[in-house]
Amino acid sequence: MKKELLTNIIDNFFNCNRSEILQIINELINTLKAEENLSCFEIMSRNYDTAQSNPEIHYIPGNLKDARDAIFPYFWGTDGWYSKLHMENVKGPANYASLIGAIACLLKNPNLCVDTYSQRSNELELKAITSLANLVFYHTKNPWGIFTMGGTISNLYGGKIGIEKTHPNAMKRGLRDVKLAGIVSEAAHYSNETLAGWLGLGTDNLYSIPTDESCSMDLQLLREKMEEIYNGKTTIAFVIATFGSTDAFGIDDIKSIRQIINEVSAKYNMPVPQLHVDAAAGWSLCFLNEYDLEKNEFGLSSEVLSVVERLRYYSMGIQEADSVTIDFHKMGWGHYPASAFIVNNREDLKYLFRSKEELPYFSEADYRHDPALFTLETSRPAIGPFSVMASLNGIGLKGYQILVAHSLEMAALLRKKLNNLEYCKVINQNCLGPSVVWWVLPKGRDASVIYEKLVAGELSEKEYTRYFSEIHRLFEKRKNVLNPEIDASLSFTTAMGYNPHGIAIPAWKGVFFNPKTDESVVRQIIKSIEEL
C-alpha cells in the first residue's frame, strides 16, 4: 500500500492534535453558552423520516471537523437539561466535576473488564464503590460491587443473586422444575418487571405488594403474601425494596422488611430471600444521615429538619439489606452510565460465578483484578468510577448535603403553597424526598375532601373517573398555555404508586433535581395554576 494513505489517517485520527481538539471542544461549549443565552430554548424538531432511509458514510477520509459536522445538528438538537425549569423527572444537569472525570476517562478509554486492560481504573472502581458503600450501608466491613450500565442492570444483579442463593447453581442448571417468585411493592420501578422477565423468573411470578399513602410497602400484606407463596410450595428468591420510588419518592421500611423475611422464611423452613434495595433514585438522601439537626448549620426550616430526622430511620435501614442499587447519574448529578451495584458482604459475589467449578478460583485477588469473572457485561466503561470520584471530591460531602437539602427545601415550599389552594391537594404529603405529586381540580372543588373520599372508598367509579379526567385536562391546559420562558415543565403520572382499593391515582408531578430551581420557579408554578 502507498504509505501516505495510512499516515494521513494516523495523523488525523490517532495522533492527539491538541489545538484541533481543544478548538472543537471550545466550539461545542460556545454552543452550550448560546443555548443558555436564548430567552427560550426550543429543541429542534426530529427528522426520523429519513434517518433510516438516508444514512450516510463519507467516502474519502476526512478530519476531526468532519466528525464535528456529522454530529453537530444532533448536538444542537439535544437538550442538556440545564434549565432550572425542567422538573419532569429525576433527570437533570450533570455537574462539571463529573465532566472532568468523564473526559479523563474518555482520554484513556479504559475497559473495566480486567485490570490488565485498565490498571488503576479498576483500582478507582474499588475506591468509588467503597465510598458509596460506606455512605449507604453506613458502617460496613466487607462490601464490594461494580458499576453497571444502569439501575435496571444493577437491580438485575440483585435479583440474580437471590435466584442463585435460593436455587443453588441455577446458573448451570437453569430454572427447570423449580417454582420461584420475587416480591416488590406496587410503587416499585418497572425495571423489576424487566429483570423478572429477563432472568427467567417470569413477570407473572413477580408479586407487587400494595403500599400505604406514603408509597411504602404494606408490611402486613408482605407477610401475608410470603405465607401464601410458601404455602404454594414456591421459593421466594428475592424481595426488592424501594428507597425512593420514581414518582412519589416512597421509601420502604427496610429494617422491618428484614425482620419479616427472616421470620417467615424460618417458619416455613425456606431459604431467606435476597433483600435488595432499589435506591437508584433515593440513595443520595443518605448524605444527610450525619447532618447535625441541633446545630443546623445550613439554617434549614423546621419542616425540612423534620424530613431529615424522619429520613434517618429509613436510611439507617439500608444496612439491613444484602445489596443495593445506586444511580450516580441521577441524584449524584453524574454522567451516564454511572450506576453501582453493591453487596454488603463480598462473599455474596460468589453466587455470580459462571459455574461451581470456577469457585476454587474465587480469591480476592482474582475478582478484584478480573471482575469479568462475575459481571454480566464483559467490556465495561469506567465513566462511573471517574465521574463518582471526581464529583464526590470536587463537591464534597458537605456540598452534596447542601444540594440534597436544597431539593428538600424546594419540595417543602411547593407542598406548602399547593396546600393553601383548596382545589389542590398534595398526594405524597408524607413522602420524604425531592418529588411532589399533586392534584389540581377545577376551582370550587375541595380537593382534600375528594381525596379523603377516594381513600375511604366512598367514590363511585363514575365519580373518580370524572375527577381524574379533570385533573388531566387541567394539566394539558397548563401545558398548552404555559410560557416556556418562565413556566416550569412538569410531568403527569397515571399511577403515582399508592392504589387505594386498587385504584391507580393520576397526578401532576414535579421533581426538584436542578440546583438552580428556586423559589421564583415555585411561585410561578402556583401562579400558573391560579390562572388556569
Ligand SMILES: *Cc1c(COP(=O)(O)O)cnc(C)c1O
Ligand atoms: C431510574 C430508576 C431505575 C432504573 O435505572 P436506570 O439507570 O434508568 O436503568 C430503577 N429504579 C428506580 C427507583 C429508578 O428511579
